[in-house]
Amino acid sequence: MRTKNRLVADEIKYFRPEFSNCPTCQSKLDYCHTVSKKTISTLNGVKTIVNMGYRCTNPECKNISTVFRSAQAEHLSVKHITYGIDVLAFVGELRFKEHKTRKEIMNVLNGLGVVVSERHVQKLYERYTVLLRASAEYNSKEILKETVETHGGIILSMDGVQPEKGNETLYVIREVLSGTILAAKNVKSSSTEELMEFIKPIIGYGFPILGFVSDGQKSIRLAFETLSPETPYQYCQFHYLKDISKPVVDKDRKLKTNIKKKLRGIREIEKKALKEDTLESETTLAYTAAIRSVLLEDGCPPLELPGIKVYEQTKLIQDSLEKCLDKKGAPCTRKAVQNSQ
Known part of the structure; x- marks a missing residue:
């Protein structure tokens, strides 16, 4: 037995068909009834989606019994979820x-x-x-034809998502130049033989293949080399950079951790500032808010290191704070701030 949807919507959105006239006879469409009413949780809050149905007003039209609905509303969620x-x-x-x-x-x-x-x-x-x-499976061959016409061939990449707690591994084959996903499949075994069966239909399209790209997984490389030994193979640059930068990323993570440790006393400063109603307390709260915002910053290693990013931004805050303290004439306080950083 399905449980009742207990979501409470913060907004109700009504949708009607994207056209106002019958596509066959061009007669005006009139509202007939509500096709669906569904409450869904989105990244922008909980919404109730009301899809209103419309019918053709021409009794002689062959679409007289057809109920037209909003395609946009249908695309907001899938059934039974x-x-x-x-x-x-x-x-x-x-x-x-x-x-x-x-x-x-x-x-x-x-x-x-x-x-x-x-x-x-x-x-x-x-x-x-x-x-x-x-x-x-949607329109992939047509996109590949355009890619071949532009570049003279296609480049195939393949990657698998590490399974979690016994789940099957999802493998995805993607055409690099167009960014088109050509195939996706859950497999119980990552053996070369099973991956070859997964790759064969794509090679069977008959398009010229300029090269293969994958991570360092041996079974993927062997599958590509067995099926097309003359085609160049390349190790994925992202995985290559990720592997060689591991020592730097580890040190960067430690840097960010150390910065966070040194700023643990920020809450006590906020408490003291909240008890006062002065320009200095307002300025202090503004600086603490800026520091908290910086500590939430994240990067995308290895090309954008979060530790370095946090260090550079906290250094700018420190320089700004020192300038304020110099103008205020508080050398002792400035020294204390430097020591805390």
Whole structure:
């Protein structure tokens, strides 16, 4: 038995068909009844989506019994799920791009106001993979034809998402030049033989292949080399940079941790400033708010190191604070600030 949707909407949005006249006879469409009313949780809050149905007013039209509805409303969510498509896409991004676990994804979504449990995250992930497989089959050959005409061939990349707690690994084949996802499949085994069966239909399209790209996984490389030994193979530059920069990233993480440790006393300063109603206390609260904002900054290693980013921004705050203290004529306080940094 399905449980009742207990979401409380903060907004009701009404949708009607994207056209006002019948596509067959051009007669005006009139409202007939509500096709669907669904409350969903999105990244922008909880919305109630009302999809209103319209019918042709011409009794002689062959579409007289057809109920037209809004395609935009239909695209906001999928059936039997109370989360928006944007939430599904965000779960996919967190899982595949940032490689977060179910618990980490749950914490991120809850922080954004999307209430989920780990079980819900798993269901959303499964729905995302279904949509990914469906989208991989849509119009991909036509896009590849355009890519071949422009570049003389295609470049295939392949990557697998590390499974969590016994789940199957999701492998994705992507055309690099156009960014088109060509295939996606959950596999129980990452053996070379099974991956070859996954790759064969793509090679069977018959388009000239300029090269293969993947991470360092041996079974992927062997599958590509076995199926097309003459095609050049390249190690993914992102994975290459990520691997060689691990020592730097580790030191950068320690730098950010040390900066946070030195700024732990910021809460006590805020408490003292809140008890006063002076220009100095307002300035102090502004600086503490700036520091808190900086500590939330994150980067994208290895090209954008978060520790260095936090260090540079806190250094700017320190320089600004020292200038204020110099104007105020408080050398002793300035020295204390320097020691705390």
